[in-house]
Amino acid sequence: MFFCASFATGARPINRLAFFPLAVYEWGVMNKLIPIFLAAACAISVQAKIVTQTIEYKQGDTTLEGYLAYDDALSGKRPGVLVIHQWLGLTDYEQNRAVMLASLGYVAFCADIYGQGVRPKNTAEAGVEATKYKSNRALLRLRVNAGLDVLKKNERVDTRRVAAIGYCFGGTTVLELARSGAALNGVVSFHGGLDSPTPADGKNIKGKVLVCHGADDPFEKPEDLAAFEKELRDANVDWRLIKYGGAVHSFTQPMAGSDNSKGAAYNERADQRSWQDMKNFFAEIFQ
């Protein structure tokens, strides 16, 4: 399935070069040159053309179905970003994030941890699926590494510059990916569970770690945070953790509603800030 995001997702075309930062007071001088400037701008500006594709792949005997997004107007290799879904499995939500990443110039691939067609319809089903993997970290590592392999094999990806991001369950998963020793420049967890049954595996982490955390997230206890920090400190990992005041679990997810008292709710402010923080992190690790 290929389609152009400018039709299918409503993403607006991107002019890569903003060529006319003209102050009003310069108008008198500049207006004579505009035809020439316009010609030049047209010659070198490029519009984004976001292409997306469903990709079937395997881990062992299990068929998985992921989702790729990239900007076809760009040429050459570029950094790759693996995206890991929350406990409801791979949904439009992660696909939209992949398109957003593609618009930033990355090749983004949403991995499928659960398996083709396994898409929980409610939180009860989601809990069952997520628990399968949270209680079997070895399997979780196999599944997420299978997704990473797909991303790295993409011809557009510069395999020296690869990161992974994840939401909730996916945050836990990208940390587990790092703990598996995967060759990554960095991982970003958005409101992910931070616990590890094998904290000594922190020593396997090769890239940098950014944790975006809701300061009022009731699912992460102070002792969980302290244990996580200890794991990374003991392993001498390059990490940072951002606490967003007023944010609970799922703060990047509009479908979580707006009632903080439920423990999970969307928070537009924290969503925008954490996305910006991720962009800064990428700018640093993909230098």
Added chain:
Amino acid sequence: MFFCASFATGARPINRLAFFPLAVYEWGVMNKLIPIFLAAACAISVQAKIVTQTIEYKQGDTTLEGYLAYDDALSGKRPGVLVIHQWLGLTDYEQNRAVMLASLGYVAFCADIYGQGVRPKNTAEAGVEATKYKSNRALLRLRVNAGLDVLKKNERVDTRRVAAIGYCFGGTTVLELARSGAALNGVVSFHGGLDSPTPADGKNIKGKVLVCHGADDPFEKPEDLAAFEKELRDANVDWRLIKYGGAVHSFTQPMAGSDNSKGAAYNERADQRSWQDMKNFFAEIFQ
């Protein structure tokens, strides 16, 4: 005392408009237009001209001596940033930060909390001075608000867009400034003490709060951090706190050396990241 930073501080001139983002493959098209582009660029590009000035002012009967920095090549009003010194008092360190802020387009004013000529020569003297104000928060509030008044009265400052930043003792001070009810868009604490003898004063905080904190800072106990978060949470303040892994106290200050075991040391990585985080924060609060 007026002087130009391009001579006196080594700050490099800034070209505000990067006018030639030309890819090599466009060179054949573009080279014929260069004379015209150059003429246009010269017409509208501006070089920064950082001006600094020592300013005497009063709080009660006490004479204070602050330090102003701004870009004289800019016209019109712009955001103002108050800078509060660490426990050694107002030094070259804060003055350099003011110049860096001026280079970003802000009017920066380093307040003097201790008083004209009161510049501790060592940590023992610094401890005595800092304790005077940490144990007398009412006086600390008067002193820092006096500095804020100087900044706000500067003709170049847009008084609707004002923030304060501080280092160590200065981090504590800008939080105290916010707790005093000062009209600010935001405050940034770099490795500042977070404790408050009057946490109920959190309700007076009008702006946003960013705390840049060394994750291994031995001077802030987990209970101090928890109390601070509770203060802001209870007061419904818009806040965020960033923990930089591997950083101890004084992580932005090269004069702190590089030995983490002393509890205070420079950390270039955390210094650069926190400065970037501050810039993002300003971009948000000065919209």
